[in-house]
Amino acid sequence: MTTILDKIIAKKRETIENLYKRKEELKTRNQHLKKKSFVEKIKQADTLAIIAEFKRASPSKGDINIDKDPTEQAKMYELYGADAISVLTDTPFFKGTYEDLAKVRETVNLPILCKDFIIDKIQIDFAKHFGADLVLLIAAALDDETLDELYTYATKLGLEVLLEVHNEEELDRALKTDAQLIGVNNRNLKTFEVTLETTEKLARKIKESGRYMVSESGISTFEDIVKVTSCGANAILVGETFMKASDLESKMKEMKVAVKAEIK
Numbered sequence: 001m002t003t004i005l006d007k008i009i010a011k012k013r014e015t016i017e018n019l020y021k022r023k024e025e026l027k028t029r030n031q032h033l034k035k036k037s038f039v040e041k042i043k044q045a046d047t048l049a050i051i052a053e054f055k056r057a058s059p060s061k062g063d064i065n066i067d068k069d070p071t072e073q074a075k076m077y078e079l080y081g082a083d084a085i086s087v088l089t090d091t092p093f094f095k096g097t098y099e100d101l102a103k104v105r106e107t108v109n110l111p112i113l114c115k116d117f118i119i120d121k122i123q124i125d126f127a128k129h130f131g132a133d134l135v136l137l138i139a140a141a142l143d144d145e146t147l148d149e150l151y152t153y154a155t156k157l158g159l160e161v162l163l164e165v166h167n168e169e170e171l172d173r174a175l176k177t178d179a180q181l182i183g184v185n186n187r188n189l190k191t192f193e194v195t196l197e198t199t200e201k202l203a204r205k206i207k208e209s210g211r212y213m214v215s216e217s218g219i220s221t222f223e224d225i226v227k228v229t230s231c232g233a234n235a236i237l238v239g240e241t242f243m244k245a246s247d248l249e250s251k252m253k254e255m256k257v258a259v260k261a262e263i264k
């Protein structure tokens with residue numbers, strides 16, 4: 001059965017050719033900025049850390065907030081207490097761009113995650129060039145050798161890696177690397193079903209390994225925060241809920257308050 005991940009990766013292979021054609025661009029913009037560490041943020045935080053995502057659209061939901069301006073949204077995320085910002089740069093399925101990433105970089109002083117389906121080093125070059133501090137690597141999209149190669153390449157460039165898993169088999173593979181940040185994606189990429197049980201199931205092994213756990217996808221309510229914090233998540237990654245919030249300030253504060261109430 002062809003999954004959405006297979007489709008995204010197939011399309012990605014085509015777009016990578018374009019990135020190689022655009023390689024000259026990498027010489028034109030210098031990143032003089034000091035890299036910002038999300039791992040350090042987590043270490044210093046006394047509450048669950050929030051990664052707020054800029055997400056215009058998705059395969060499961062279609063258009064979410066298609067015309068939203070990344071600069072405006074990033075400003076609000078920083079103002080209302082985000083610890084990092086994730087920017088989707090995939091165009092065919094998520095309608096994001098590297099230019100969105102660059103705009104967010106110019107706007108905030110927070111660590112920024114380039115959220116894409118990375119299968120080639122050139123994508124890591126582009127992520128860095130446009131201002132990312134972290135990149136996402138998805139275990140399900142990579143064999144062990146490529147995963148190691150891309151992990152090493154990203155860290156050599158000074159980028160942190162959020163290594164994403166969906167199940168125990170992927171987690172075991174992830175734990176063979178040195179990745180400090182393990183993302184548990186609660187969205188099943190075959191069915192699009194979202195369940196926080198995925199985080200709950202994998203939590204113990206991640207905690208025992210001494211890595212930091214980021215619970216990703218499908219988080220929108222106080223109850224969700226309680227669930228993921230009580231099994232030990234160090235951070236959450238939230239897209240749709242924030243992109244659609246009519247009162248973003250209250251929504252983000254509710255999550256911060258809920259976290260404090262749960263942890264302390």
Ligand SMILES: O=C(O)c1ccccc1NCC(=O)[C@H](O)[C@H](O)COP(=O)(O)O
Nearest residue numbers: 058059060061216217218219238239240
């Ligand atoms: O969001 C999707 O439909 C999707 C489909 C296929 C692969 C990845 C997908 N999402 C990427 C993400 O991981 C989410 O954008 C992120 O975790 C935030 O999720 P949410 O808070 O549920 O918007």
